[in-house]
Amino acid sequence: MxxxxxxxxxxxxxxxxxxxxxxxxxxxxxxxxxxxxxxxxxxxxxxxxxxxxxxxxxxxxxxxxxxxxxxxxxxxxxxxxxxxxxxxxxxxxxxxxxxxxxxxxxxxxxxxxxxxxxxxxxxxxxxxxxxxxxxxxxxxxxxxxxxxxxxxxxxxxxxxxxxxxxxxxxxxxxxxxxSLPRTTIKPNHDQPLSTPHTPAFRPLPDRQQVLCGALYAVIMSLINIINAAMSAHMIALLAGLGLIGAQAINIASLRGFGQLASRLADTLFGRNFNPAIVTISAALLLTLAFIVGFASGISLWAAAVFTVSFGAANGVLTITRGTLPLMIFDARHYGKRVGSLLLPGFILSALAPSLFAMAMTGLGANAVLGILCVLSLSTLIASGVLYAQITKKPPAP
The missing domain is CATH 1.20.1250.20 (MFS general substrate transporter like domains)
Incomplete structure (x- = not known):
């Protein structure tokens, strides 16, 4: 418990x-x-x-x-x-x-x-x-x-x-x-993940687990790349889009407020929603945030919406990183399965700051923002495919 x-x-x-x-x-x-x-x-x-x-x-x-x-x-x-x-x-x-x-x-x-x-x-x-x-x-x-x-x-x-x-x-x-429990408390693995507003989910069949696991790895790798790039270069990106010195720093700091607000909302109301749907919604918000980001150089309001929206999307995606596998795998094998699937994301996130630094220097802030749009759109598409697979009815015996 x-x-x-x-x-x-x-x-x-x-x-x-x-x-x-x-x-x-x-x-x-x-x-x-x-x-x-x-x-x-x-x-x-x-x-x-x-x-x-x-x-x-x-x-x-x-x-x-x-x-x-x-x-x-x-x-x-x-x-x-x-x-x-x-x-x-x-x-x-x-x-x-x-x-x-x-x-x-x-x-x-x-x-x-x-x-x-x-x-x-x-x-x-x-x-x-x-x-x-x-x-x-x-x-x-x-x-x-x-x-x-x-x-x-x-x-x-x-x-x-x-x-x-x-x-x-x-x-x-x-x-x-x-202070964590000395012995693992065995959960009831026959109890599905469900809410009054969502269907019940049990661990998927083996073949379906492989496909959904691969999609999960793709989604988390894309999110890791985006997050590592933005963590390292968000202020520089805003400056490259046209914000001046302290403006870029102050606007970038709004990311934390969006992140905290979205996590609080998920904690209060997230139990009523399917984690796959939440992932799709967050990926859509992430894509829209980067699109709004193109107007940051001409409007501080646009820059503020960009950073808050990015923070909100990233905050929720951090949570679904942990909750999505509960819809795919048996909780008894959660650690091993997720640990392996996250490996590509860790490697790519290590490379992201350097690669995006070169892109900022060689291509400019607008091009980097375009790359981020493509990555977030890819996340959205992969999330939609994952949802379709998770909710797919099993074949008739």
């Missing part, structure tokens, strides 16, 4: 893990380059390495959670998280820098949403859907809290102390993860 206390503890752990691992580079990337005298290309290569490592360990992580539950796996992730931050703080060589990001890559795969979703699915089965949305509310505040907090600690005490403080925050997640 998934209790409120469990959701709160896991949610706080998500808040800390996202804020002090995934968003660390956004806060301290430039400072690390200044302290060590390295180029920012080298600095961000470390983060790309961590994303590749996340992909490499993804199948194993999912398999371990299926076999043992999330308690030991996520607690181990906390230890890697502490080690990565400490190595960043005290390491002085290029080798130690990349070792730190290797440790953080393992830590992120063992502690962030995908591990938490698999843990909840293992405990609650189809009933975990609402809990998945609830913990993303905590994670959505990570950059809002830890970017200014990290900046303050750095300004007051220096970069080394700031990174060690991040290790201290990571230590807090250790008892939170150890």
């Amino acid at each position: 998934i209790t409120t206390g469990l959701v709160i503890r896991l949610g706080i752990a998500q808040l800390i893990s996202w804020g002090t691992a995934y968003y660390l580079i956004g806060n301290f990337g430039t400072r690390l380059a200044q302290q060590h005298g390295w180029s920012e290309t080298v600095i961000y290569a470390g983060f790309s390495l961590s994303l590749l490592v996340m992909g490499a360990v993804s199948p194993l992580c999912g398999k371990l959670i299926d076999q043992h539950g999330g308690r030991k796996v996520m607690a181990t992730g906390s230890i890697f998280h502490i080690g990565g931050c400490v190595t960043l703080a005290w390491g002085t060589s290029l080798g130690s820098y990349f070792v730190a990001w290797l440790l953080l890559g393992i830590a992120m795969r063992l502690t962030l949403y995908d591990a938490a979703f698999a843990t909840l699915a293992r405990i609650g089965g189809a009933a975990a859907r609402r809990s998945m949305g609830q913990i993303t509310l905590f994670g959505g505040l990570a950059s809002t809290i830890f970017w200014p907090l990290g900046h303050y600690i750095d300004a007051q005490f220096g970069l080394t102390i700031a990174l060690l403080s991040y290790a201290g925050f990571a230590f807090i997640t250790l008892p939170l993860h150890l």
Whole structure:
């Protein structure tokens, strides 16, 4: 059974893990380059390495959670998280820098949403859907809290102390993860995922699982590419479209409000909707957001609608990343199946920031926005095909 206390503890752990691992580079990337005298290309290569490592360990992580539950796996992730931050703080060589990001890559795969979703699915089965949305509310505040907090600690005490403080925050997640159930509570796998307004869904036949799993992998890979590109270049994209300095920064910050609002709405009302329909709706909103983005250079209102809409779509798609597999696979095999299917997305997201940086330089902001439109439209089409397959009636015996 998934209790409120469990959701709160896991949610706080998500808040800390996202804020002090995934968003660390956004806060301290430039400072690390200044302290060590390295180029920012080298600095961000470390983060790309961590994303590749996340992909490499993804199948194993999912398999371990299926076999043992999330308690030991996520607690181990906390230890890697502490080690990565400490190595960043005290390491002085290029080798130690990349070792730190290797440790953080393992830590992120063992502690962030995908591990938490698999843990909840293992405990609650189809009933975990609402809990998945609830913990993303905590994670959505990570950059809002830890970017200014990290900046303050750095300004007051220096970069080394700031990174060690991040290790201290990571230590807090250790008892939170150890508080997860010692033994996995076996859900009722015969209970379908259903609501008063949607049909019931049971694990699909094997052949259908293969096709739907492939479509899920395509959708998540496209979303990962879009999210990685926008996380790295959103401010630069807005500036390239015509916004000036502080305007681009302030408008880009609205993304978080859209993200939080959509996740709250999904938590309150999402149980009444089929996750595949929610994915289609979010993909449509994502496509429309990029179309509106073309007017950002001539209207601040258009730029604001673009960023808020993008944030809202991305916020919901983060949740359906965890809930869609509950409509396809038996929850007992959730971790292994999803861990393998997410592998291409991790690899592509590691390449996306560099590729889009080259596109921004060589083709310009409007062309990049056009590429993002094509990727989001492809996501919409794949989502529609997935919905058709999931709701397809089984052949008559």
